[in-house]
Amino acid sequence: MTLGVPPSELADTVLERLTTVYPAAADATRAAQAAAYMKGIAPFLGIPTPERRVLSRTVLSGLPRPDEADCTAIALRAWDLREREYHYFAVDYLRRHVARCSSGFLPVVRHLVVTTPWWDTVDTLAAHVVGPMVAADPELKAVMDAWIEDANLWVARTALLHQLRYKEATDAERLFGYCLRQSRHADFFIRKAIGWSLREYAKTDPAAVRDFVEGSRDRLAPLSVREALKNL
Numbered sequence: 001m002t003l004g005v006p007p008s009e010l011a012d013t014v015l016e017r018l019t020t021v022y023p024a025a026a027d028a029t030r031a032a033q034a035a036a037y038m039k040g041i042a043p044f045l046g047i048p049t050p051e052r053r054v055l056s057r058t059v060l061s062g063l064p065r066p067d068e069a070d071c072t073a074i075a076l077r078a079w080d081l082r083e084r085e086y087h088y089f090a091v092d093y094l095r096r097h098v099a100r101c102s103s104g105f106l107p108v109v110r111h112l113v114v115t116t117p118w119w120d121t122v123d124t125l126a127a128h129v130v131g132p133m134v135a136a137d138p139e140l141k142a143v144m145d146a147w148i149e150d151a152n153l154w155v156a157r158t159a160l161l162h163q164l165r166y167k168e169a170t171d172a173e174r175l176f177g178y179c180l181r182q183s184r185h186a187d188f189f190i191r192k193a194i195g196w197s198l199r200e201y202a203k204t205d206p207a208a209v210r211d212f213v214e215g216s217r218d219r220l221a222p223l224s225v226r227e228a229l230k231n232l
Contacts, residue, residue, distance in 0.1 A: 195227020
């Protein structure tokens, strides 16, 4: 699916500032270390997260709040830049302004999930962007039901993790069902996400998680079981 970038004067300003402020703080040694740590998923500028977020405040200083079109333009244009810190900026921006986006914004998020995908961006998008969107519009649960079966493992991982911050509002039946639907998946990142989602929900309802895991041990990967029961 090809997404068009809507016109946005706010995005013009943000991207002009961003591509001026961030490169000025680049560190080649740290960039090489970060790229190696992240398995070469993308080149880096080499800006540590605390410093990057200070720079982001400079980029956004004095600017108005965005509407959905602004969020779309900023996210897609930042994602088109090669260095990973620009993607982090977009994720942080969407996390901050997700409440200003309708359910129609979800295809944009999916594009970000599947483009240059790795856990560093996908997990935050899942828990802090997709999760709040689904909570705000229950009709999006049907989309998550489709995503959990998606052939792209990062889309499926997003579905597994979207309730990560729901606590008492967690739909346990859906969570457990998702875990079972992907329990035979061969990829580490899916098996890890199953365990992580269960471990997080165990902070709210440990008995339910324990009962689920004990009743499903023959279907869950050992990694998923270890992660789920780590704090029980």
